Amino acid sequence: MKNCIDIGINLTNRQFHNDIESIIQNALDNEVSQMILTGTSVKGSEEALRIAKEYPSILYSTAGIHPHDAKSRDNQSIAKLRKLLENKQVVAVGECGLDFDRDFSPRDQQEACYKAQLELAIEIQKPLFLHERAAFTRFMVITKAYLPQLPKAVVHCFTGTLQEAKTYLDNGFYLGFTGAISDVKRFAHLQEVVNYVPLDRLLIETDAPFMLPKNVPNANLVKYHERRNEPAFLPYVAQSIATYKGLSLEEIALETTKSTKDFFGI
Template sequence: MNTYIDIGINLTNKQFYNEHDEIINRALNHGVEHMILTGTSVKGSKESAKIAGEYPDILFSTAGIHPHDAKSFNNESINELRKLLKQDHVISVGECGLDFDRDFSPRSVQEKCYKAQLELAIVVDKPLFLHERAAFERFNEITDEYLSQLPEAVVHCFTGTLNEAKIYLDKGYYLGFTGAISDERRFKQLEDVIRYVPLDRMMIETDAPFMLPKNIPRTQNRRNEPSFLPYVAQTIARLKKIDISEVADETTETARQFFRI
């Protein structure tokens, strides 16, 4: 059986309440041997770290403040995240970045919060789990200020253009892909992106319970979960015209090296 690493799941989401064992076991049964829980606020990062600690060597977590939650950023936030990142199973700084699509937090606050987390990543020397939506230019202006000092970084749930992907790759970033790549109606441009991006610069994720792959059988549960990760790999294999086992092997090894698992 092919094995995979899901680099981003939102297991603290209320849709998964009281189902952690079942969700993790289903994922393991489908070859998803490691899952990384996304921290999107100080509170959420603490919850993710606690859950991950209950499933050693299977679950890991990130610690960060999503741009939607930047309005919660205060003087203690970075200290709280730094404490979490001292734990071995808390393996990445993020999810952090900019989101000018929804603007759930003021842009100036998003930028301040993002810069603080870039500085934190440099200090703790753990890789970055980045979010950018409708903010490509400003995101790069800010990140470029720190680029020479930053640890490795992945732009997760990439849904941008081929030109944006090329720029990210040129800067040394990795790209994370979700079930969005199978959505030909909303994200048709991702087909060219997948064909272009080298396999050793991509990682795969479900972003569960969001971003449900469009290529799952209609008989399946319509809520996304990590057991559906092979459908993301299947789409990459189809677009690149390679075997799914190659996608599984390469993306798993890339994620292992990147997150130091």
Template sequence: MQQLIDIGLNLTDKQFAKDREEVVERALKNGVSQMILTGSNVKSSKAAANLAKECSNILFATAGIHPHDAKSFHHDSIRELRRLAERKEVVAIGECGLDFNRMFSPQPIQEQCFEAQLDLADELELPLFLHDRDAHNRFCEIFAHHAHLAEKAVVHCFTGSVAEVKKYISMGFYIGITGWICDERRGQELQEAVKYIPLDRLLIETDAPYLLPRNLKNKPKNRRNEPAFLPHIAGDIAKYMGVSAEEVAEYSTENAKRLFQLP
């Protein structure tokens, strides 16, 4: 069985409150050998790191503040993230970036929070786990001042256009692809865009419990996504990239280990 790495899993989400251990066990049985738990604010980053510590070398965590939570950003936030990032189970800064879709946090605060985390990642020489929704141009403008960080950064849950993916690849980013690609309605643009991702810049993820693959057979009654479904997502990625599932597994796993320095 090909081994896969899920680089984006929200295991701290309340939807997993009753069966987190079983979720990890099912993932392992389905060939997902390592998983990175997403931190979206200081509290969830601490929780992700604590869960990762319980499953050493299988679970890892990010530490960051999502743009939705940027409104909670204050003068002690970076100090708290820095302290978290010293833990060996924390392998990246993020989830951080910009989200102009719902504007849960004002744009100036989002940008301030984003740049502070870029500076922190640079200081600590850690990879970045990035978020961009409906903010592509401004995201790229900000990152242009931190261009040297792009080769150690992944644009997580990419759902954009051919033009956007070409821009990100030219800047040096890794690209994270989710089960969005499995949606015959909303995923058409992404199905075309993945053809332009070099295998050595590809990463795969579920973003569970969100984004349950629409074309998954025998969907769970709770409609919850989980890392055990990553092989299904990898298969669709391979189909639209025009490569084998084995290549997607091999390259994405190697890329994740290299980017996040996983054992």
């Protein structure tokens, strides 16, 4: 298989502590040639860049405040993100958006934090790495006000409806898909969504350590970490897409890699 790129891994998550070197090597051994570390808070974004700098041309990172962490934003947060985004290895603003499913931060704080990051992306013209859960209508109302000026944007870990996917695509967004697409019980509708999304607007990710693909063989799971996803499993996401679209794994790897490099400028 051709090499592929994981657009979203949470390598700063505690599930990967003391394990980072082997996780990256395992990914490389499984033809995942590059990975983008997701920043979900100011502190987490700083840590993601620190790790990325240890693996130049292999790891990149994003800088942002996840809606779960919106309540942690203070009057220095955006300035700190801006400083991080000056680094060439920091390739996107985010993860940012709205999450009305968990509501770990008050919704008004989520919205204010999201707007501030949309404005930051417009200012520095780096792509957006977006999160939306159970907040589609409000998310689109806010985002549309900025659309004419926005750089490229990807709604990562997409699990929404076909109509939501169409709306995102019609507004110029890319969609990122995880191992959720292999969960035919919980996310059966995603087969239709994947079939609809043009290949040049589709990106692949693991969202590791979350969203473990259902089609990973048990023999590949690490003892004591049977539910932990990792970037080495990205080919299983690509395989599900290949199966749904009736294409070869090589075609999916080639096209998503090209799209990812164009999108993030790597």
